Amino acid sequence: MAIFEPDGTVHHLGLKKGDVGRYVLLPGDPGRVEVIARRFDNPGFVAQKREYTTWVGELDGVPVACTSTGIGCPSTAIAAEELHAIGADTFIRVGTSGGMQPGMQTGDLAVISGAIRDEGTSSHYLPMEFPAVADLDVVLAMRDAARERNVRHRVGVAQSKDSFYGEVEPERMPISEDLARRWKAWIGGGAISSEMESATLFIVSATLRARAGGIMVCIGSPSMTHEESQASMKGFSIDPVIDTAVHGLRMLIARDRAAGA
Amino acid sequence: MAATESDGRKHHIGIKQGEVGRYVLLPGDPDRVEVIASRFDNPKFVMRRREYTTWTGELDGVPVACTSTGIGCPSTAIAVEELADVGVDTFIRVGTSGSMQQHIKPGSIGVVSGAIRDEGTSRHYLPMEFPAVADLDITLALREAAKESGFPWYVGIAQSKDSFYGQHNPERMPIAEDLQRRWKAWMAGGAICSEMEAATLYIVAATLRVRAGGAMLILGNPDQRPMTEAEIAECSVDRVIDTSIAGLRKLIAADRAAGRIK
Numbered sequence: 018m019a020i021f022e023p024d025g026t027v028h029h030l031g032l033k034k035g036d037v038g039r040y041v042l043l044p045g046d047p048g049r050v051e052v053i054a055r056r057f058d059n060p061g062f063v064a065q066k067r068e069y070t071t072w073v074g075e076l077d078g079v080p081v082a083c084t085s086t087g088i089g090c091p092s093t094a095i096a097a098e099e100l101h102a103i104g105a106d107t108f109i110r111v112g113t114s115g116g117m118q119p120g121m122q123t124g125d126l127a128v129i130s131g132a133i134r135d136e137g138t139s140s141h142y143l144p145m146e147f148p149a150v151a152d153l154d155v156v157l158a159m160r161d162a163a164r165e166r167n168v169r170h171r172v173g174v175a176q177s178k179d180s181f182y183g184e185v186e187p188e189r190m191p192i193s194e195d196l197a198r199r200w201k202a203w204i205g206g207g208a209i210s211s212e213m214e215s216a217t218l219f220i221v222s223a224t225l226r227a228r229a230g231g232i233m234v235c236i237g238s239p240s241m242t243h244e245e246s247q248a249s250m251k252g253f254s255i256d257p258v259i260d261t262a263v264h265g266l267r268m269l270i271a272r273d274r275a276a277g278a
Numbered sequence: 279m280a281a282t283e284s285d286g287r288k289h290h291i292g293i294k295q296g297e298v299g300r301y302v303l304l305p306g307d308p309d310r311v312e313v314i315a316s317r318f319d320n321p322k323f324v325m326r327r328r329e330y331t332t333w334t335g336e337l338d339g340v341p342v343a344c345t346s347t348g349i350g351c352p353s354t355a356i357a358v359e360e361l362a363d364v365g366v367d368t369f370i371r372v373g374t375s376g377s378m379q380q381h382i383k384p385g386s387i388g389v390v391s392g393a394i395r396d397e398g399t400s401r402h403y404l405p406m407e408f409p410a411v412a413d414l415d416i417t418l419a420l421r422e423a424a425k426e427s428g429f430p431w432y433v434g435i436a437q438s439k440d441s442f443y444g445q446h447n448p449e450r451m452p453i454a455e456d457l458q459r460r461w462k463a464w465m466a467g468g469a470i471c472s473e474m475e476a477a478t479l480y481i482v483a484a485t486l487r488v489r490a491g492g493a494m495l496i497l498g499n500p501d502q503r504p505m506t507e508a509e510i511a512e513c514s515v516d517r518v519i520d521t522s523i524a525g526l527r528k529l530i531a532a533d534r535a536a537g538r539i540k
């Protein structure tokens with residue numbers, strides 16, 4: 018299967034060379050793409066196929082895009098591969114996640130420096146010993162953006178899981194004891210955020226020599242009861258993480274420009 | 279809590295609380311410790327037990343130390359556990375490594391942002407899915423120092439292996455094909471250098487909530503071709519020692535600016 022269709026579009030995303038620049042924000046939810054792209058200058062819809070919706074625009078005169086990955090690593094790998102094939106080389110995941118360290122609050126941002134490969138896609142690329150690590154400059158830009166915007170944040174490792182309900186309702190799974198034991202290990206290792214796409218994004222990017230990173234808003238924490246977690250959602254907004262990601266992308270673009278990249 | 283003798287000294291490294299500060303440079307080779315510590319102000323020998331030699335000193339008025347780990351992840355995990363137990367919270371590995379990319383020439387400096395867990399120790403701490411990632415601030419400080427060094431430098435992933443000769447002479451190992459297949463995968467993933475301690479250092483540090491990073495001098499060639507005399511002439515270990523010291527000074531300055539030094 019070639020990536021490109023005879024009409025020059027990539028197989029799953031419906032995009033062609035020239036549609037996007039090198040910088041792409043990657044939410045999971047197609048419904049969130051327009052919300053993000055409205056922060057760009059001259060936002061415009063480009064394509065929608067399956068779970069992949071793409072809008073483009075500009076930041077500080079540079080073309081940027083936003084494409085949804087859908088939920089999970091299998092569809093994320095396809096998005097990263099096809100976006101790279103049409104010229105993107107910088108991927109920034111933005112979305113929601115579960116807080117994993119005691120003391121975290123709903124609304125805290127997690128700048129993702131690495132990811133636990135608790136998923137099935139990245140092992141089709143590299144053996145499990147290979148670490149899923151974010152690009153240093155993307156991480157730095159996101160941390161600086163969170164600092165400048167004065168949002169509570171941490172830098173750290175995300176758990177990238179394949180099963181949403183295996184995380185939130187592990188007790189009803191036949192392998193509940195394994196899930197609980199591993200969850201405890203991830204927290205023991207200091208993981209800060211549980212989500213579903215970063216590990217594969219980072220590993221696929223490593224093989225493509227593209228840059229990838231991510232910033233997530235966290236909901237709940239292990240020290241909250243279910244009721245406390247629910248209550249903490251009062252007044253929750255996705256806006257701070259989007260605004261911080263866009264601000265961080267502006268900083269990255271400025272630094273790339275200064276470096277002559 | 280790492281094992282402690284009746285005199286307060288940690289079981290393997292022979293160091294007790296108060297003898298070292300929070301910053302430690304970690305070479306593999308015990309004989310390299312004095313060479314590194316001679317760059318400190320007021321360098322002083324503290325202890326030698328097994329492969330663990332420790333010197334201390336100061337940089338910009340702050341206590342720093344250098345402890346050898348010995349070769350490999352098993353002895354490195356012990357060094358990190360016992361040093362953390364006497365107050366160390368910042369570990370910077372410094373040493374030599376093998377090139378894993380054709381374009382990375384002998385004499386380059388590799389700042390190790392993450393490590394391939396191709397070793398047996400770190401899985402005693404965390405399942406293999408967990409990434410061995412360096413601390414962001416250490417990596418940034420070492421990158422700045424590498425930039426200023428004037429030598430070619432790279433930031434990226436190291437392969438941390440348990441078998442030195444499995445890398446250098448894979449063809450004579452019974453599992454030759456596996457070794458070669460995996461080596462090719464690590465290269466395709468963009469790994470920059472091959473060494474023997476970083477993965478466990480980073481994973482143990484993660485579980486202890488301490489900071490770890492590393493800078494390596496990169497030697498050799500990814501196809502195991504012997505270095506030419508001209509290439510060997512580029513490979514002074516002083517490059518990476520000076521870079522790691524410069525990076526540690528930057529980290530100390532950043533910590534001070536952030537109010538993290540009393």
